[in-house]
Amino acid sequence: MSFRSELTKGLVRENPTFRILLGMCPTMATSLAISNGIGMGIAATFVLVGSNVIVSMLRNVIPSRIRIPCYIVVIASFVTMVDLIMAAFVPKLHEVLGIFIPLIVVNCIILARAEAFASKNGVLYSLADGIGMGLGFTLALTGLSAIRELLGTGTLLAVPDFGFPGFRIFDRSLAAVMVILPPGGFITLGLLIGLLNSLTRRKKKAAQT
Amino acid sequence: MGEILVIFFGGVLLNNFILSRFLGICPFIGVSKQVETATGMGMAVVFVMGVASVVTWMVEHYILMPLGLGYLRTIAFILVIAALVQLVEMVIQKVSPVLYKALGIYLPLITTNCAVLGVAILNITEKYNLLEAAVNGIAGASGFTLAIVLFAAIRERMDLAPIPESLKGFPMALITAGLMSIAFLGFVGFRLKELFGVM
Numbered sequence: 289m290s291f292r293s294e295l296t297k298g299l300v301r302e303n304p305t306f307r308i309l310l311g312m313c314p315t316m317a318t319s320l321a322i323s324n325g326i327g328m329g330i331a332a333t334f335v336l337v338g339s340n341v342i343v344s345m346l347r348n349v350i351p352s353r354i355r356i357p358c359y360i361v362v363i364a365s366f367v368t369m370v371d372l373i374m375a376a377f378v379p380k381l382h383e384v385l386g387i388f389i390p391l392i393v394v395n396c397i398i399l400a401r402a403e404a405f406a407s408k409n410g411v412l413y414s415l416a417d418g419i420g421m422g423l424g425f426t427l428a429l430t431g432l433s434a435i436r437e438l439l440g441t442g443t444l445l446a447v448p449d450f451g452f453p454g455f456r457i458f459d460r461s462l463a464a465v466m467v468i469l470p471p472g473g474f475i476t477l478g479l480l481i482g483l484l485n486s487l488t489r490r491k492k493k494a495a496q497t
Numbered sequence: 498m499g500e501i502l503v504i505f506f507g508g509v510l511l512n513n514f515i516l517s518r519f520l521g522i523c524p525f526i527g528v529s530k531q532v533e534t535a536t537g538m539g540m541a542v543v544f545v546m547g548v549a550s551v552v553t554w555m556v557e558h559y560i561l562m563p564l565g566l567g568y569l570r571t572i573a574f575i576l577v578i579a580a581l582v583q584l585v586e587m588v589i590q591k592v593s594p595v596l597y598k599a600l601g602i603y604l605p606l607i608t609t610n611c612a613v614l615g616v617a618i619l620n621i622t623e624k625y626n627l628l629e630a631a632v633n634g635i636a637g638a639s640g641f642t643l644a645i646v647l648f649a650a651i652r653e654r655m656d657l658a659p660i661p662e663s664l665k666g667f668p669m670a671l672i673t674a675g676l677m678s679i680a681f682l683g684f685v686g687f688r689l690k691e692l693f694g695v696m
Contacts, residue, residue: 309667312526313611317519357579364572372568387618390571394611396523470517471682474675478668486663 291416298420304397305428306484311397314388315429316473320440321454323447325433327381329426331370331389333419336398338366340418343406350407359402360393367392380448397425436476440468499693501632504625506689508636514612515644516678520637521612525645526670528603535649539642541603543635545585546613549578550634553617554627574617582607612641648677 304310311332318328342362343350350358371389374382382389392398401421406414437454438444442463446454466472514520521542528538553574561567586604590597607613616637620630651673660669 312522313519316522357576360575360579361572364575368568368571371571387615387622390618391520391611391615393571393575394614466679469682470519471675471678473519474671474678478664478671478675481671482661482664482668485668489663 291412294413294416295420298417298422298424299427300424302421303424303428304421305425305432306481308400309481310400311395311425312477314391314395315425315432316470316477318385318388319429319433319436319473319477320384320468321437322430322433322445323381324384325429326426327374327378328385328388329422329429331374331385332392332395332397332425333422334370335363335366335392336401336422336425337415337418338369339363339398339402340406340414341411343402344409344411344414347407355407356399356403359399359407363398363402364393384448397421432477432480435480436467436472439464439476440466440472501629502693503689504629504632505636506687508633509640509643510681510684511687511689513640513644513681514615514637515641516674516681518615520615521610521641524603524606524610525641525648525674526667528606529645529649529652529670532646532649532653534603535645536642538603538606539638539645541607542610542612542641543638545578545582545604545607546616546634546638546641547631548585549581549613549617550620550630551627552581553577554620554625554630557621558627570618570621574614578613578617612637644677644681648674651677 298304302308305312305315314328314332318324339359339362343359346358346362367390370392371382374385374389401417405417409417434444437446438457440463441454442458442460443454443456446452464472467476508514512518515522515525524538524542529535556573556577557570561570561573566573582604586597589604616634619637620633623633625633652670655669655673664672
């Protein structure tokens, strides 16, 4: 176990969204545009890093029978911080993400890392694990939202908070609005995971022969 | 009365928690292999979401707002819900062992169901009164139950279908849910307010 391997495992090998299939609700609900995806990813990463470090520090103090409520209080404190910070500095993004910011509390990724990793490992490793898993989540969200933003609106990188309309790749009349509606979230994510599965299988087959 | 009906049918059909609001996906995918277990989970969610709506509404209006502690809402709600689920579990175990047997294993799972915290926060942001909040909770949970039972029925049939190897399991479940979501989009055309005479 090294700092570096803990940091990089979340990106691809144990990617929380595509490999472990955690935290699906915010993934589908907020991946409408790249700016939303990155915003949600950074918010979740902040909470994940904070809660991992604190839980790791307190791992010998918290009695094991009431550990889950203790983790939830730690996580909820960081979520409240993120909520207030975002409301102050990026109000439009805060409005778009809306209910999904307080809902970071029940994002399974964060509780899962606290329980499975931070409660058993040192502060430094937990920090690396939090950053890695957070970036993996951000990466997955950004990829999914790039596909949905492009197919659904025909633009890329629109950032309403800075008044930037985004780069228009093709005309709005060609865009498939269904992709940014709820069904598009389910189907795009399903196909993307299917594609990654098929790539992994092909790689394995190639390695065997 | 009309407004209550608008909230109820809106919650069940138009703004279905799973299929259009993306709340509660984890249990939706995880506990939907059989119709029977899906029904059990649905019942447990209806119960907890109804009670949680009322209790969190009271916590917000009688404790947090008078004391000016609005920023503690997230922490307070999640603790209330976690405690409530424990309490409900103990009460059911004592009062109705039959019901406990049916719901037992699903109850602890509900704490991390984002639909419960979601409905509690929505009740506050939509500025519902106590009755509307309770109806909204029950409606949201009924919509959840409707979706998960239908979905489980489809999945039971899908076990026999020839699905491409890479799409088996989770990806196919998501795509199926997407198709169901398209069907539910059809309800958006309902003009509930005119139907129930609320202007």
